[in-house]
Amino acid sequence: MMIRVRSRDGLERVKVDNPNCKVSQLKSLIEHQLGVPANQQRLSLNKDLLLVKSPESQLNNGQFSDMEDPNKPISSLGISNGSIVYLYYQGERSVSGVARVSASGSFGRRMTIDDLIARQTRITRQETPHCVSVSFDRDAANAFQHYVNEALAFAVKRGGFMYGTVDGEGNVSVEFIYEPPQQGTEDNLILLRDPDEENRVDAVAMGLGMRRVGFIFTQTVGQTKGDYTLSNVEVRQSAELHGENELKEWVTAVVKLEVNEDGGADVHFEAFQMSDQCVKLFKDGWFVDDCADLDPKLSRMKKDVVIAGKDTRDVDNDFFLVVVKILDHQGPLSSTFPIENRMTPLTMRALRNHLDRVKHVSFVKRISDFHLLLFLARCLDVKSDVPILAECVQAQMPVPEGYQLLIESLASAGGN
Structure with a gap:
């Protein structure tokens, strides 16, 4: 090992x-x-x-x-x-081949990443993440890993956006995972972004008092045989998504299979932040996109960078990763409603089956599931109806009778 x-x-x-x-x-x-x-x-x-x-x-x-x-x-x-x-x-x-560069300039003057890039780009390691820890809701994490394990057998890549909260000390709590339309292969993950659906997702999240906090994806069985943490393709995709957001605590999580002591395979979660320098270099267009001939553990730059006093264009991906501590918790939402954009299309029958299955609890508990709220958002007004339902779920207060009747009417449309 x-x-x-x-x-x-x-x-x-x-x-x-x-x-x-x-x-x-x-x-x-x-x-x-x-x-x-x-x-x-x-x-x-x-x-x-x-x-x-x-x-x-x-x-x-x-x-x-x-x-x-x-x-x-x-x-x-x-x-x-x-x-x-x-x-x-x-x-x-x-x-040999290890990045060891001082970030101090002449006469001990402290230099920023901008200073370094302005003079000569030196690859430096960011030792401390902005995110102190990331805690996953157990049900949300299990719903994601169970699908890629049981349905996809870790044969193709799968990804999603993590939503939750960030406290004042930089601790991130992930409460649900939204899986956008996508196409996965053994080595690549293509996100088919749907702006309208993502607007509905953000509306539900805002009503729940949450926001987008990171990106999660899986590595396939074929990938885990390689000697790298993230491939150059994954580094570029993670840096791009990180760069889209202004949240400094943004987290990138990886799910993969690892061989245990008995020779079997266990599902393993890892969490990182892409370093500030990595995100800046990506935004500034330094990364080469076509690296088919390159070892996956290396990222190629368009210009020379300095590593250990030597000029090079190939950088070990680990230099761009900052490890984040992983925790888990039991959050306020369930994850029992069928999840969007998977192999089985969602219909009103799914809503009816879900409401029948949990009819022994209060109505607000019955709809306390992000994926159900996102499904309802297709039929309701995103600006008026969705925030009201989401706020009811967040506060666990009774759902107005009119909305209960409307949701039960939609479920009845599912037929027998």
Whole structure:
């Protein structure tokens, strides 16, 4: 398996043959493959390790002692294929192909990304995301992954826009996923954007007190055999969608299958932010679109950039990714109504079946499902009716009788 090691030099990979090896053995592998002496290594799963001047001074409070025991198996720490381990070390070493660039100018003057691009474009790593964490509503996440797992078998790509809220500390909560019309293949995802439908989606979301907060997509079984986190196609698409929005906490989530210890496959979620530099470079037209001849783990620039003091046009995609912590929660909405733009077209019969299935609860509970509200928005006035229903759901207050009769009348049109 491959473990990603992030240090002040950037992101590197270490091959580990034994997934149950001990911390001391991992250090030996890092010394052999990356050239950092084991006795100089400080390892941790806490990314803040790279932000302190001397981790030794903070050992007393145990902040970076999670990998202190040399005999602890790395599997007991949750380290598996693709995991990121943070490495601190003192001294210097020669690093080949890793981006390590200072963002300071002459006389220590701090430079912005704009300053760097104006003078000479250097690829730098953004260590801290604007999004502190992203929490997925369990039902929404399960409805998405279950479809791509059971119906699509992870054979073709699938994507959607995540909607939810952002608190004052930068924590994102995803409450539902809207799946636009799309065409997926093993390597590409084409979103067939429908502005009218997206207006209805935004109207429902606004009534619920929510907004678009990110993009989620799947990687196929064929892709997971590759040695990359995101392909260059995925980087460009993610940067484009991120760039459409002014939300600095915008999240990009990836869903894929990963081999477990028993040889089976588990569905795995990862979350990132595209770095500020990545989004700016995309907006400024630096990315080459046609990269059929390029390793998928690399993105090609139209002009030379500087990596580790060398000019190049090919950049490891990992340099553009900022890892975001994933959580989960049980949100206020259900996800039992059939989801839009899938293989089975939605009819009024689906509305009738849904209302009959949940007739034992209050009417507002019966319609507390984003996908049902979006379906109703096709028949109701987006500017007047939809906000009223959405606000009823958000506040969990009784639905006006006239709307109940209207919705039940629409359901009755579904026939027997």
